[in-house]
Amino acid sequence: MxxxxxxxxxxxxxxxxxxxxxxxxxxxxxxxxxxxxxxxxxxxxxxxxxxxxxxxxxxxxxVFGELKPKEEELLKPYLFRDGKRIAYITGSTLYNRMGLTTQVPKTIKVASKVKRVVTKIAKTQVKPVKSYVEVSNGNYYLLEILDALKDFKTISDMDKKSAIGLLTNKISNLVEDDLLKLVRYALKYPPRATALLGAILEASSKNQVEVLKNSLNPLTSYNMGIKEDILPTAPKWNIN
CATH class of the missing domain: 1.10.10 (Arc Repressor Mutant, subunit A)
Incomplete structure (x- = not known):
């Protein structure tokens, strides 16, 4: 042929x-x-x-004419290698999709441990970010949650109370196996993400709290702009 x-x-x-x-x-x-x-x-x-x-x-x-694929689909060839996921979209694009911000970014960040994704989609620049763990189809949605916890303080145009509610709901709905993986991955993230996950888990009466607590320096505090009325367990994790 x-x-x-x-x-x-x-x-x-x-x-x-x-x-x-x-x-x-x-x-x-x-x-x-x-x-x-x-x-x-x-x-x-x-x-x-x-x-x-x-x-x-x-x-x-x-009926309205030609529809352009969403960013996830346009970037799909860069997110997978030989049919296996090696990267995921993060940053403001992710947080907008999660409902944490209304901000529409001028650049899209793509996280991977094995590949630097640098390209351009129409007028939007795509920039690489190093993932904290190797990305797969079985964990990227957990890394998305951890990225949001890590960047909580710097997410623009975000209502902190609503954001804590959204993240708590996502974490609470995880099956036990995913929750265990989330905690294991959190130990590879910056301490502020570990602390915020611990506070959310404790507020939700979830297990694995001690594992996270023991990994943190008890003398370190995390200035994230989260008051006790937003997350009652925040002071226990030195979050303010």
Whole structure:
């Protein structure tokens, strides 16, 4: 089968809104030049769109016209390697999605332990952040929570009382196995994140509190702008 036909069939089978790189087209290394020309023709026809260098997506159509994929989908080729997750979106983009802030960032931060993601999505710059633990599909949503705890003081345009409520709800709804992993990962994060997690767990009458408490210096205090009426256990964890 000719390369052009092979790529057209592959693209036709893709769901609308799917992003992909050349590697997902199933072409051999010696077919890349022909593949690049075939892809370029599809771009000119409007069958696919280019989102950044070497990354494309199949547009999704609606009654209101063409819908552009969300950041998570546009960045998907960078978040996975050989089908396995190695990175996740963090920073203000994540906190906006979590409902912690209404701020829309000018840059998107991508955290990974094994890869530096530097690219541009339309006019939005994508910058790399080092993850504290190796990222996988089975833990990235826990690292998102820990990132929010770590950055709690610096999240812009945030109502602290509502934020504590949202984070408490997320943590309280975790299954026991995920809660154990969350605590284990917290020990690799800065102490302020560990302390805030401990305070939330104690306020929710959860286990694993002592593990977190024993990892902290009892003489260290954490200025996070959290008053006792927002989180009653905060003083016990030297959080103010």
């Amino acid at each position: 000719k390369v052009t036909k092979k790529i057209e069939l592959k693209v036709n089978r893709m769901k609308e809104g799917t992003t992909f790189k050349y590697q997902q087209l199933g072409v051999n290394q010696d077919e890349y030049i022909a593949a690049a020309k075939a892809v370029e023709r599809l771009v000119k026809k409007g069958v696919i769109k280019r989102t950044s260098t070497g990354v494309f997506y199949k547009p999704k159509q609606s």
